[in-house]
Amino acid sequence: MSQPVSSVVVCMAMEQEAAPLIERLGLQPQPPFAAPAPFVTHAGEYKGLQITVVTSGKDAATGVNNIGTAPAALGAYLALERLKPDLLLNAGTCGGFKAEGGAIGSVYVVSEFRNHDRRISIPGFAEYGVDARAARPAPALAAALGAATGAVSSGNSLDICPEDLAALQASHACCKDMEASGIAWAASFFPQTPLVAIKVVTDIVDGDKPSHEEFLENLATAAQSLQKTVPAALDFIAGKPLDAVFG
Amino acid sequence: MSQPVSSVVVCMAMEQEAAPLIERLGLQPQPPFAAPAPFVTHAGEYKGLQITVVTSGKDAATGVNNIGTAPAALGAYLALERLKPDLLLNAGTCGGFKAEGGAIGSVYVVSEFRNHDRRISIPGFAEYGVDARAARPAPALAAALGAATGAVSSGNSLDICPEDLAALQASHACCKDMEASGIAWAASFFPQTPLVAIKVVTDIVDGDKPSHEEFLENLATAAQSLQKTVPAALDFIAGKPLDAVFG
Numbered sequence: 289m290s291q292p293v294s295s296v297v298v299c300m301a302m303e304q305e306a307a308p309l310i311e312r313l314g315l316q317p318q319p320p321f322a323a324p325a326p327f328v329t330h331a332g333e334y335k336g337l338q339i340t341v342v343t344s345g346k347d348a349a350t351g352v353n354n355i356g357t358a359p360a361a362l363g364a365y366l367a368l369e370r371l372k373p374d375l376l377l378n379a380g381t382c383g384g385f386k387a388e389g390g391a392i393g394s395v396y397v398v399s400e401f402r403n404h405d406r407r408i409s410i411p412g413f414a415e416y417g418v419d420a421r422a423a424r425p426a427p428a429l430a431a432a433l434g435a436a437t438g439a440v441s442s443g444n445s446l447d448i449c450p451e452d453l454a455a456l457q458a459s460h461a462c463c464k465d466m467e468a469s470g471i472a473w474a475a476s477f478f479p480q481t482p483l484v485a486i487k488v489v490t491d492i493v494d495g496d497k498p499s500h501e502e503f504l505e506n507l508a509t510a511a512q513s514l515q516k517t518v519p520a521a522l523d524f525i526a527g528k529p530l531d532a533v534f535g
Numbered sequence: 536m537s538q539p540v541s542s543v544v545v546c547m548a549m550e551q552e553a554a555p556l557i558e559r560l561g562l563q564p565q566p567p568f569a570a571p572a573p574f575v576t577h578a579g580e581y582k583g584l585q586i587t588v589v590t591s592g593k594d595a596a597t598g599v600n601n602i603g604t605a606p607a608a609l610g611a612y613l614a615l616e617r618l619k620p621d622l623l624l625n626a627g628t629c630g631g632f633k634a635e636g637g638a639i640g641s642v643y644v645v646s647e648f649r650n651h652d653r654r655i656s657i658p659g660f661a662e663y664g665v666d667a668r669a670a671r672p673a674p675a676l677a678a679a680l681g682a683a684t685g686a687v688s689s690g691n692s693l694d695i696c697p698e699d700l701a702a703l704q705a706s707h708a709c710c711k712d713m714e715a716s717g718i719a720w721a722a723s724f725f726p727q728t729p730l731v732a733i734k735v736v737t738d739i740v741d742g743d744k745p746s747h748e749e750f751l752e753n754l755a756t757a758a759q760s761l762q763k764t765v766p767a768a769l770d771f772i773a774g775k776p777l778d779a780v781f782g
Contacts, residue, residue, distance in 0.1 A: 324725065326724070347666075349663070349666075352660050355663075357604070358605045358720060358721075361605040361608065365572065403691070407692040408602070409693065412597045412599040413597070413693070415597050416602075417603075444650070444653040444664070446654065446656065447655075447656060449697070470605045474609070476595070477571040503657075504657065
């Protein structure tokens with residue numbers, strides 16, 4: 289198909305990650321697309337692309353954002369099913385790894401999706417637990433963004449226990465996040481809609497500061513970086529057919 | 536409302552857990568209710584109840600069942616949205632705890648849903664990670680089944696690392712499983728449809744055998760136990776309005 293991409297859904301877990309981008313693109317709040325699910329959408333047009341940013345909404349009991357793989361999977365599934373975008377973009381913050389060349393502010397275009405906290409020592413289930421899924425390569429996009437490429441590994445904890453760290457290090461993942469694997473799993477049921485994930489490093493997993501301290505210190509900076517990186521990715525995508533996006 | 540319950544969706548992760556029950560109730564395979572999602576349904580009538588058993592389907596890459604919280608949350612959400620049952624029943628196997636009085640074959644009606652592998656040390660997010668949700672009490676149902684009541688704590692690993700074990704022990708959870716918290720989270724968006732969870736112990740978490748060995752040894756036995764316990768629960772539910780089910 290040589291038609292240019294016309295619609296992009298951008299999945300982001302946290303409101304704080306998405307707010308500067310929503311403002312920058314001038315997106316407007318939309319009615320819920322999947323009530324009673326908690327997801328929040330903002331939409332608008334940018335350079336001929338219909339953009340919908342889907343955030344995970346807030347947990348009723350605590351008021352915090354619905355982070356983690358289960359809300360991410362549900363949100364991506366419902367967005368793909370109902371909004372039927374040409375392209376799904378997951379953008380967000382992540383932990384990086386000194387040992388893999390990562391630093392605060394590093395930008396990655398994800399080459400592979402994995403899990404590091406699903407240990408199931410039964411043949412077949414062990415591989416299912418990791419659920420390694422290759423991303424569709426997008427080398428020209430990575431080059432346009434000045435981004436590295438590397439694997440993202442997801443887990444439902446912000447901290448890292450020795451078992452998770454061992455799995456992460458063995459996989460040479462460059463990014464540790466809490467959503468991408470759920471999004472990739474959900475997106476696997478919509479093979480006609482490719483998934484691109486872009487991650488910005490807020491904290492160094494194999495550094496000397498606890499993740500939660502560094503994460504909170506750097507969240508605003510990373511959100512500002514996403515505000516530049518995501519529009520740059522959309523600039524690259526605008527006017528191109530899917531095949532050229534993945535050229 | 537004094538109308539008796541007319542429809543029950545039974546969510547079970549694994550085909551092997553569900554097969555004896557499907558056979559016992561004479562349920563028939565149904566067309567997919569939520570394609571392209573992978574969930575598999577069998578349905579039929581039992582004592583005036585319209586029963587639909589939803590299993591998580593198989594992973595395309597490995598052929599194993601889609602276990603874990605993300606598929607469980609998506610399956611429960613789509614089942615509640617589309618099949619609109621009066622009652623959601625989650626039935627499955629779990630790990631039990633010697634320290635809490637559990638033994639192989641113990642049956643529990645779940646009193647609380649929790650997570651033990653979502654460590655997020657930021658105020659608000661810490662509670663969100665555990666996501667403790669009280670079940671609607673069903674003491675007469677527990678008595679009719681000869682079941683104990685207790686908390687189930689879910690995680691995406693079959694084994695137990697020291698951090699998970701500490702969280703489980705501190706919470707005095709009686710059951711460790713891999714799906715219930717995802718189902719309870721999804722069900723929270725459908726407050727008009729109560730959730731009952733029934734768990735049968737296949738392995739002892741604080742015992743001396745690795746979970747995966749004990750789990751495989753006892754899976755068939757537990758499935759047989761579910762084949763007796765779930766129909767006994769349906770016998771109790773049949774003809775009763777919701778208020779009496781939770782009497």
